Amino acid sequence: MVKLKINGTEREAQAPAQRLLLDFLRYDLGLTGAKEGCGVGVCGACTVLVDGELFASCLTLAAAIEGAEVTTIEGIADQGRLHPVQQAFIDHGGFQCGICTPGQIIAAKALLDFNPQPTEDEIKQWMMGNLCRCTGYYGIINSVAAAARNTRNNAPRQPTDD
Amino acid sequence: MIDFEFHSPSSLDDALEMLERYGGDARLMAGGTALVLQMKQRFAQPAHIIGLRPLAQTGGLSAVQETDAAEPYVEETDADETPKSIRIGALCTLRRLEDHPLLRARIPLLADAVRRVATRRIRSMATIGGGLVNGDPSQDPPPALIALGASVELTSPSGTRICPVEQLFIDYYETDVRPNEALTAVLVPVPPADTRGAYLKFLPRTADDYATVSTAALVPRNPNNTCRDVRIVLGAAGATPIRARAAEDLLRGQELTDDAIRAAAATVPDAVDPLDDFRGSSDYKRQMAAVFTRRALTQALGYNKGTATP
Numbered sequence: 001m002v003k004l005k006i007n008g009t010e011r012e013a014q015a016p017a018q019r020l021l022l023d024f025l026r027y028d029l030g031l032t033g034a035k036e037g038c039g040v041g042v043c044g045a046c047t048v049l050v051d052g053e054l055f056a057s058c059l060t061l062a063a064a065i066e067g068a069e070v071t072t073i074e075g076i077a078d079q080g081r082l083h084p085v086q087q088a089f090i091d092h093g094g095f096q097c098g099i100c101t102p103g104q105i106i107a108a109k110a111l112l113d114f115n116p117q118p119t120e121d122e123i124k125q126w127m128m129g130n131l132c133r134c135t136g137y138y139g140i141i142n143s144v145a146a147a148a149r150n151t152r153n154n155a156p157r158q159p160t161d162d
Numbered sequence: 163m164i165d166f167e168f169h170s171p172s173s174l175d176d177a178l179e180m181l182e183r184y185g186g187d188a189r190l191m192a193g194g195t196a197l198v199l200q201m202k203q204r205f206a207q208p209a210h211i212i213g214l215r216p217l218a219q220t221g222g223l224s225a226v227q228e229t230d231a232a233e234p235y236v237e238e239t240d241a242d243e244t245p246k247s248i249r250i251g252a253l254c255t256l257r258r259l260e261d262h263p264l265l266r267a268r269i270p271l272l273a274d275a276v277r278r279v280a281t282r283r284i285r286s287m288a289t290i291g292g293g294l295v296n297g298d299p300s301q302d303p304p305p306a307l308i309a310l311g312a313s314v315e316l317t318s319p320s321g322t323r324i325c326p327v328e329q330l331f332i333d334y335y336e337t338d339v340r341p342n343e344a345l346t347a348v349l350v351p352v353p354p355a356d357t358r359g360a361y362l363k364f365l366p367r368t369a370d371d372y373a374t375v376s377t378a379a380l381v382p383r384n385p386n387n388t389c390r391d392v393r394i395v396l397g398a399a400g401a402t403p404i405r406a407r408a409a410e411d412l413l414r415g416q417e418l419t420d421d422a423i424r425a426a427a428a429t430v431p432d433a434v435d436p437l438d439d440f441r442g443s444s445d446y447k448r449q450m451a452a453v454f455t456r457r458a459l460t461q462a463l464g465y466n467k468g469t470a471t472p
Contacts, residue, residue: 017168017211020198040199041284042370053257053286059198060287063168064191064213107283128369129281 002062007075015062022046022057025072033073033102044130047103048072054110073102076109085109085147094143096134104130108144117148163201169212174221177212178319182342184210190344192253192292195284214253223346224253226262231351246352252291252345257282259290268352271359271380275306278363281370291345294330297337304403305378305395306361307350315347331402357382360462362454367441373398374441375451379458389413399434399451406433406455418463427456
């Protein structure tokens, strides 16, 4: 039995020792946002947060992080209101085919949590580990920069009624 | 991935006891970035995995602390100051190290080398100890650690022993860590204030790649600009990280002119033994090892504008 706190909710499921976190999310819990791309930790499509840290869920054994808090793309909107990074990707064309997008958005959220006002160079350095095979990198960089601006304009983020 | 049994030890002693019980069928797992990948590719097929993540917050196993040094790297110029070391718990992630104010202030050469590993995501998972035990000669921290004169603490049920990082690596993916031992800490002497260092990594493919070749250089200088000592260590240039001893011998005690640096770098192709692979031929890497040695020494001496200091 593997027990994890996923997007704020305790979840548990029977899983063999070799179950990867990515497969645990997708097949045991039905959270299909994180994708398998390369399967070797390079492409970033499977990126999630584990106790607030960026993780490649394709290289993480679910059993190895027993009890940890996992945040996936499904968990960052706030009661139906999109996270500023999600909204910025929509507003600024941050995706084309979309398969890398959950990983891109989780990586960008982690960047802004760590460094709310990154320079363009800092965005490129940080996002280097998330590949986009449509090569829509300018849209992604613009989206992250816009999310940083919006977060600053709205900071601190207020709870909303809608 | 083949089937295996996963174990969550409650303490380091518990983990060591499991290691003893399961013997050669067991592997300790820290961040898992190397081991899970090797298991997926069936290079490693352990029957038992002992997961160390639950121990990261116990017994200083991921702490970064300044301590008095047992053995300073070089004699201090200022006799009033006690030589210091930074002790890094083996389960400290590379991400925490690259951001750690103490490490960045006291041993920026190591913080720089750590920051060159793969991507932020991999550095958030991978640990300093796990990488060393993996024994891959293309990794970034080992050349810097060897240049700095660092050691590792190896713990077994019968006690601990200290092994210099320079003697830790035996062959490709083979280390001096015994089957009943866990690498528990890395001990890095803080270089004297007049010491400069640089870590350069040749990356012709992508920014998150392993090095084609890499060079760490550490140069303690005398006030008259002669070189009191020097360490030059090449990564991805052989079965283990390699000290360029002939180059070091040419520079030690000499004035660090551009000609002296060029003459020293010219000895490097004979000191290394790189593999032919998709990153380049062995001959090409030998030449690049010399080029990056020259650049690392030049950068360490601050001849180039805007380069990192010590």
